[in-house]
Amino acid sequence: MIKIAMSVVMNTGHKIPLIGLGTFKIKGSDLVATVLEAAISSGYRAIDTASVYKNEADIGRNLKEILPKYDLKRKDIFITSKLGPKDHGKDKCRASCLKSIEVLQCDYLDLYLIHWPGGQGLQPSDTRHKDLRRESWQAMEQLYNEGKIKNIGVSNYLQRHIEELLEYCTIPPAVLQIEFHPHLQQKPLIEFCQEKNIFFQAYSSLGTSDDNNKLLTDEVVITISKKLQKTPAQVLLRWAIQQNIGVIPKSTNSQHIDENQKITNFSLSSEDMNSLNNLESSTHYCWNPECVL
Template identity: 50%
Template structure:
């Protein structure tokens, strides 16, 4: 059984199915907090979980899944696990970094592994070693992909220029680009680049670090559909075919965020939300990375 049997999904260029809804685990720390969130997510129908080396919770996430999957009659193959290479391991330490993620999660393989950031920790963003380090990291991920340890590989926080550079040099194209995406940051150029190359465009920070849930337009649209502003923001993305990764440590919020597949926002209201686009980034800005 694939993750898609439990939740709506997209098909990646690898042929694997990735759920449109995943639990983001940024800032989830400690075995108890991670386990509570994973338990609530599995109960609510989540079948994808997103971690990263820099989140420092890969081991707790892996342990929670090993303990909780049987409770829901699920196996490892029923969930889709994403993790990411830390910027400190960009370049010659990429193999070591990826193998460490595999070991920490201890789930046999990782469904999707991303280069978390186009730069390298310790280098200036303008340092011209960055492109070489990215290329070296990608080559190592290609090796692990060929060995079946990483079922799909991709990138996060890449700009259109970084994407074009990668596409010109890679042997295996990225399956996913994960970036900040919400009505104030519609990423039109980046989405077109992904569409042209057959790369799945995945959203993070769909709520704009919580600031967008109080935007007057979002609040007004939410009232029309009798939904929460968070549900409207998540629906705005998935209705465009973009997978989302809402994060919460509160079980009721985790479950609430999952209720985004039983309604449709009209094209007019989708346009009203998209009209909020002003290019605003709440998170990291990779545009200066060489």
């Protein structure tokens, strides 16, 4: 079996868990409490949220209650949040980040990402996107230097957006979080991130949550899952981490939450990996940042 380290050392020297809990669309204190309890008890030690998810306060409040049950402290949990498109710009970025820290009831964030390369309300071709990105990044660098953020990175950036960032940043991005799965493999972008020592983290590894999920129902995925007696979700997640790519699967089902992190006790063969690699179709199931200048 191919052994995989459960954490990756980023270019800052800090470690990030390879598997985390995504919380997009998980809202309401009771539901958040149920999901977090299931995740922490199953062994998750990374929580991914964002200001636009509208659940930071519920996550912060419930973590305060749940962590002591498992003899855990704040330092044992890796918390990621993100800057919303409406808060791009120097002053708004700083205020938004500090607000996230406040409502999450922690003194710092382990990782803070620019959620989208564009500012809200602007046309995709507007040149002001570049100025806003730069102002936001500079505000994040200041927060990093103040110890409010341990690591900074970006989400939904393409190679050209990162190249632009690398031209002026004094602290390079530690993480790129972007849509990634067998139907959208982004190989040139992965190679670029590896070259620049930027950790590549996938979202939507399992596709969308609709009834017509084309990833979980893909015949190749199902065939491999039956052969290995694993769930289709476990196969998809294992395919990613076997390439040293981070995953943040989201679920509100306690059984699925537990299953989604039990992906280190089996391996995909070279044949299985190739079969999944051959599913590339350049299909986005979420947002495509290609249009943003």
